[in-house]
Amino acid sequence: MFQAIDQIFVNLLRGFLGHLPEPIRPWAGLVISLGAILGTFGLLFGLTTVCERKAIARMQNRLGPNRVGPYGFLQFIADGIKSLTKEDIVPRSADKVVHFIAPLALLVPVVLTYLVLPFGRNMVVLDLDAGLLFYFAAGASTELAVFMAGWSSRNKYSLLGAMRAIAQMLSYELPFILSTIGVVMVTGSLSTVRIVEAQGPGDGWLAHWNVFTPWGFAAFFLFLIAAFAEANRSPFDLPEGESEIVAGYFLEYSGFKFALFFMAEYLGMFSSSALAVTLFLGGWTAPVSFLGFVPSWLWFFLKLGVLMALFIWVRGTTPRLRMDQLMDFAWKFMLPLALFLIPVVVLWDRVGRGWVGWVLCGPIVAAAYVWLGRALVGRRRIQLRTYRYASG
Amino acid sequence: MLGSGIIKGLAETGRNFVGSYFDPERMTTVEYPEQRLAPKENTRQFPFLVFDGEAALAGLRCVACQICEKECPPQCIYIEKSREKKPDHLGKPQFHPAIFDIDISVCMSCQICVEVCPFDAIKMDTEFELSTSDRFGGLLMHKDLLARPNSHFLKVHPTDAGVIDARRAEERARLEAKARLDSEAKAKEAPPAA
Amino acid sequence: MTTPSQFAQYLPVLLLAVVAVGFTAGMLLFSVLLGVKARRNPVKDTAYECGMRPEGPGSARFSVKFYLVAMLFILFDIEVVFLYPWAVVYKEMLAENAGLIFGSMLSFMGILFVGYFYALKKRAFDWGSST
Numbered sequence: 001m002f003q004a005i006d007q008i009f010v011n012l013l014r015g016f017l018g019h020l021p022e023p024i025r026p027w028a029g030l031v032i033s034l035g036a037i038l039g040t041f042g043l044l045f046g047l048t049t050v051c052e053r054k055a056i057a058r059m060q061n062r063l064g065p066n067r068v069g070p071y072g073f074l075q076f077i078a079d080g081i082k083s084l085t086k087e088d089i090v091p092r093s094a095d096k097v098v099h100f101i102a103p104l105a106l107l108v109p110v111v112l113t114y115l116v117l118p119f120g121r122n123m124v125v126l127d128l129d130a131g132l133l134f135y136f137a138a139g140a141s142t143e144l145a146v147f148m149a150g151w152s153s154r155n156k157y158s159l160l161g162a163m164r165a166i167a168q169m170l171s172y173e174l175p176f177i178l179s180t181i182g183v184v185m186v187t188g189s190l191s192t193v194r195i196v197e198a199q200g201p202g203d204g205w206l207a208h209w210n211v212f213t214p215w216g217f218a219a220f221f222l223f224l225i226a227a228f229a230e231a232n233r234s235p236f237d238l239p240e241g242e243s244e245i246v247a248g249y250f251l252e253y254s255g256f257k258f259a260l261f262f263m264a265e266y267l268g269m270f271s272s273s274a275l276a277v278t279l280f281l282g283g284w285t286a287p288v289s290f291l292g293f294v295p296s297w298l299w300f301f302l303k304l305g306v307l308m309a310l311f312i313w314v315r316g317t318t319p320r321l322r323m324d325q326l327m328d329f330a331w332k333f334m335l336p337l338a339l340f341l342i343p344v345v346v347l348w349d350r351v352g353r354g355w356v357g358w359v360l361c362g363p364i365v366a367a368a369y370v371w372l373g374r375a376l377v378g379r380r381r382i383q384l385r386t387y388r389y390a391s392g
Numbered sequence: 393m394l395g396s397g398i399i400k401g402l403a404e405t406g407r408n409f410v411g412s413y414f415d416p417e418r419m420t421t422v423e424y425p426e427q428r429l430a431p432k433e434n435t436r437q438f439p440f441l442v443f444d445g446e447a448a449l450a451g452l453r454c455v456a457c458q459i460c461e462k463e464c465p466p467q468c469i470y471i472e473k474s475r476e477k478k479p480d481h482l483g484k485p486q487f488h489p490a491i492f493d494i495d496i497s498v499c500m501s502c503q504i505c506v507e508v509c510p511f512d513a514i515k516m517d518t519e520f521e522l523s524t525s526d527r528f529g530g531l532l533m534h535k536d537l538l539a540r541p542n543s544h545f546l547k548v549h550p551t552d553a554g555v556i557d558a559r560r561a562e563e564r565a566r567l568e569a570k571a572r573l574d575s576e577a578k579a580k581e582a583p584p585a586a
Numbered sequence: 587m588t589t590p591s592q593f594a595q596y597l598p599v600l601l602l603a604v605v606a607v608g609f610t611a612g613m614l615l616f617s618v619l620l621g622v623k624a625r626r627n628p629v630k631d632t633a634y635e636c637g638m639r640p641e642g643p644g645s646a647r648f649s650v651k652f653y654l655v656a657m658l659f660i661l662f663d664i665e666v667v668f669l670y671p672w673a674v675v676y677k678e679m680l681a682e683n684a685g686l687i688f689g690s691m692l693s694f695m696g697i698l699f700v701g702y703f704y705a706l707k708k709r710a711f712d713w714g715s716s717t
Binding site for chain 3: 030163171336342
């Protein structure tokens with residue numbers, strides 16, 4: 001029974017493919033699963049935009065969108081129709097070809113990253129041996145598209161936004177990738193499916209999620225912070241700082257091209273959250289063994305939803321960072337900490353899991369965090385600003 | 393320690409998020425077309441012309457002195473004086489505006505016209521739902537559109553209007569008393585002369 | 587079961603890329619068909635710079651710091667890429683030859699940290715006005 005619900009989508013696909021002639025089966029299977037992924041995450045994108053607007057409104061004691069459809073949840077359809085019917089303006093000075101290709105070049109790699117993400121038991125399009133490496137390779141090529149967009153617009157604000165975006169994404173790419181090294185070390189594989197299976201419920205009642213280890217806990221937050229920066233989300237939204245550079249690199253895009261940028265940002269956010277779930281939160285596995293009857297894909301989307309809520313919550317809370325704070329944080333805090341976690345993983349692996357590992361590794365990670373944090377903010381003491389004229 | 397600030401911030405927004413569902417007092421906005429905020433007495437949007445009595449154009453307090461036209465910073469007022477004079481509420485012969493236009497797409501609601509008007513003829517309205525589908529003509533208000541009875545003024549700015557009405561009544565009473573004294577004096581003087 | 591060839595294994599990537607390009611290009615075409623086509627004029631066609639007339643070339647010169655960040659990234663990213671194969675074989679090698687796997691990584695990380703501290707002391711990571 002539980003097995004059937006767990007595998008419902010896999011069996012549906014297999015049953016449907018049984019009716020097709022033999023030679024085209026693998027192709028049809030691919031196309032259907034790709035369509036399902038695009039459809040699911042497209043819908044999730046729409047709903048997330050509405051939920052985000054509503055949640056941030058509530059954080060500011062407002063109501064948020066509540067007119068279109070029940071509780072305003074069809075707002076994204078109205079927005080989509082609006083952006084479809086808008087006029088598409090390309091400035092005369094722009095490099096037309098590059099300007100046209102940039103939104104496509106941004107969206108395609110983002111969509112490609114979904115290939116290697118396991119959404120449930122047996123629910124992965126492509127179980128590559130180098131899945132994680134493929135993810136980072138595809139994910140990193142969005143930076144090129146961002147720069148294409150900023151450069152081809154021939155606009156000072158776009159170019160400045162693109163430069164900021166590149167500097168930021170490059171800087172946070174390092175901790176983003178480095179924080180996953182520990183996971184690869186304890187799993188011994190780059191395959192996302194193997195990584196999830198290694199985190200499954202062990203002999204005890206608690207699953208072996210990587211986040212339940214001292215180094216995994218630290219690496220999870222490093223990864224998450226880097227994912228915020230990669231997605232250009234607040235507090236790392238300098239590349240699209242509305243008050244300084246209008247909208248950053250996609251300033252000269254209107255109509256549906258703008259919507260594509262927006263969509264790429266959200267799809268990128270989903271995929272990096274999904275990777276965080278896969279690497280640290282045990283993918284589709286249940287946290288405790290007695291909850292194992294809940295379908296695996298439900299676990300996955302539940303965890304994804306929690307991370308999305310965190311993304312929205314942080315966006316509703318934090319102001320924008322300054323450029324030097326951004327760079328200092330990446331290079332002087334996250335990079336050394338991520339590198340430092342590698343020997344901690346070795347130590348954890350040698351002394352074994354359990355309380356001995358916690359007693360040894362926990363304080364080491366905590367001490368590194370405190371020391372690096374103090375080195376980062378301690379030099380510049382924050383004090384109340386005094387004004388010459390305005391105070392008094 | 394690094395990171396304590398963001399936890400404090402997350403707690404604050406989380407409190408707001410939950411609180412907004414349970415405590416309607418927190419909400420800073422209302423759902424506009426159905427719900428409205430209580431009007432505030434000192435609200436000002438765009439000017440209107442006060443008239444007394446029943447007839448809108450005949451009862452305008454404006455005497456076309458054109459002070460407001462000259463003082464208006466964005467110069468959105470256009471006035472043309474009438475050729476003939478007619479008596480005002482004190483019986484004094486005064487001009488009246490043949491044309492009085494305000495382009496409310498230019499008006500910046502500064503209330504300077506109200507400040508400078510010596511006749512309390514122009515006041516600020518609280519009406520704000522003025523959108524039209526005609527971008528150029530629809531926002532040019534002629535005097536027939538601008539004229540509002542004194543009762544409207546009393547409704548939107550009761551304190552202000554009450555003070556002005558009292559002063560005007562006092563002026564008229566003083567004038568009437570003076571006229572009565574004059575006529576009595578005239579009556580006193582008359583018999584010996586006759 | 588035979589292992590599929592490298593090309594066959596990555597064929598879905600190509601397929602998804604084609605699907606994604608088709609989807610986005612189709613939506614763009616759809617929006618061109620549905621979208622408003624208003625009259626163009628020179629002011630509308632200029633780059634949007636907050637209502638001001640754009641002055642000078644659209645591609646201005648940039649602070650050298652941006653290029654410094656890019657170079658530092660390339661240096662460190664290559665080192666990160668070298669870490670990956672090491673991490674994959676770490677467990678297997680540990681049983682066979684623990685000294686080699688630790689020694690190689692310690693020397694590698696040592697060199698990396700020397701480079702990191704050099705860049706740190708040279709204030710290559712500082713973005714503020716202090717440089």
